[in-house]
Every structure is written in structure tokens, then in C-alpha cells.
Amino acid sequence: MSRIAYVNGQYVSHRDATVHVEDRGYQFADGVYEVFAVMGGKLIGEQGHLERLAHSLSELRIEWPMSRPALMVAVKEIVRRNHVRDGLVYLQVTRGVSPRDHPFPQHSDSALVITARKSGPLDKDTLRNGVDIITIPDIRWQRCDIKSVALLANVLGKQEAREANAFEAWQVDEDGYITEGTSTNAWIVTASGELVTRNVSTSILNGVTRLAVLEAAVEVGVDIIERPFTTLEALAAREAFITSSTSHVKAVTRINGQSIGNGYVGDLTNRGLDAYVEYVETNGGPQTTDKWN
Ligand code: PLP
16 A cells, blocks of 8 residues: 655655755755654644644744644544554654745745654563663754754764664763753663653753653652763663653663663563553543643
8 A cells, every 4th residue: 555645735645745855944954843653543642742843833933834733634634544553653844945045034834744654563572672772972952852853963873873783872961961862762760769861951852752751650659850860870770761752661771782780671661661551542642741941
């Protein structure tokens, strides 16, 4: 079955889905995006993604391409037309098409592209297997709270991870604190047993999955401390994991080649994964969606 994409008002075959060469997303990375997980036919974190998109658009002064309800109709239609039961929806909004010039164009309509991709159903065993990560300097700009399509530093970081046979790279700020992964948020259980993830600021993207895990933890009575943590703390951690709409809650068992804890998925990571899945199945996603920087 051929895939269908939504491009500026039309549903087209994925093969024929194209944008203009002077789209500002293409020339200046002047655009933002969202990635929604689809689990068991349901969109996860709909409200959170919309609120974060609103934040990204307003910080960059890009107009909404259409109303929020109309946007969600298009997102759901793409899920339906592509028969996605489990997978991802990618949505991108750019400042639109205009002759190349740095300042905002006086007249341009925001451009909207939506695509969807199938994956297998969430597989807890695979998520518990654990992955390797490396640490790298964080060379990104100072507005990581905006989900911008300008992802070159993230691309370079992920490639560095792949070349080191690792799944993800945790980026480290100038003070030695981990900000986040290149496409995931970072979590550890410290040597003294605290479950820690970095607090929200302009240094990280506040993940919709991160928010759901925070809320799920409250429900199961697990305390989480939101604060920066260093690479040294991470290396000495009992457990570590990453979260994102694509990776859900995925165990980290080695950092820079060093085993974390006993080298196997830890108890709080296990419980975090279970609590997250149950929480999103019950609630559809995080309920608190207004903390974007
Ligand atoms: N941090 C970065 C840099 C990301 O790119 C992503 C997701 O793409 C995340 C965190 C996790 O966000 P979410 O849980 O909303 O997928």
C-alpha cells in the first residue's frame, strides 16, 4: 500500500510529496516540527504536542497554518489514510515560500507538511534490553526549548553515537552538566537512589514523554527530582534511561563504554516504563502541558 502525505492542503502520494525550493524551511531551517506517537490506533499526547507547537510557533513568530482543530483533523486523516495502528506522525510548519532573504517576508503563508510511518507495537522487552550512549559537548544554540527543524548539531551528535556503536549521545553543557540526548530526554537514578531528570529551561526540549513520565511517577508514588546532573553522576548512576515519543522509556545500560549499575535494566526504569504505558493508555498523554521553557 502506498503512503500518503499531507502537503499544503492536499493529500498526495508520499512519492510525489514535494515543497518549493524557496521554502524557508529548506533554505533557512525557518520552521518547527512535532512528532506524535501512535499507540494501538491512538495519538499520544495530542494536547501536549499542540501546546508545544504553539510555543515554538509563537517564539519564532510563525503563523499557524490553520486552526488547531483543523490541524488535528489533518493529522488524524493522515493516520487513517496510512492505516497506522502503531507508529509516528511527523508534522512540520515553516514560514513558507518567499524569494531568499533573511528577514521575515512581508507576505508568505506558513507551509504545512504531515507524514506518518508505521512501526511495530511498543515492545517492552526491546525497551528493557538497554542501549549504549556516549557523551558529547552540547554545541547547540540557546533556545533548545523551541522544536526547530534546525537540527544540524543533533544530526552530528547522533552520527557520532552511531560511529561509536551507541544508540544516543547525551550532550554536555559548558559546566559539565548533561542537557539531553540528541532526540531524547535524559534520566538517571543516582548512586544514592534519586530519580533525576534535568529541569525545564531553554537548555532542553521539554518532552511530551518526559511530562507523561513525571505524571505517571506521581501516580505510582515515585519521587522525581528535576535538576541538572553531571557526566560524573551519570557514570556513577545505578540506572539510566531515555524518553521520547519514538523511544518511549528506553533503558541505558552503558555510558561511554562503562556499565551502569549491574549492566542490566534497573528497577525504577522498569517501573517507569510500566507506569508510563499504563498512564498514556489511561490518560492519552500528559495532562499538564504548559511548561515549555
Ligand atoms: N529532546 C530532544 C532534543 C528531542 O528532539 C526530543 C524529541 O524529538 C525529545 C527531547 C523528546 O521529546 P518527546 O518526548 O516530545 O518526543
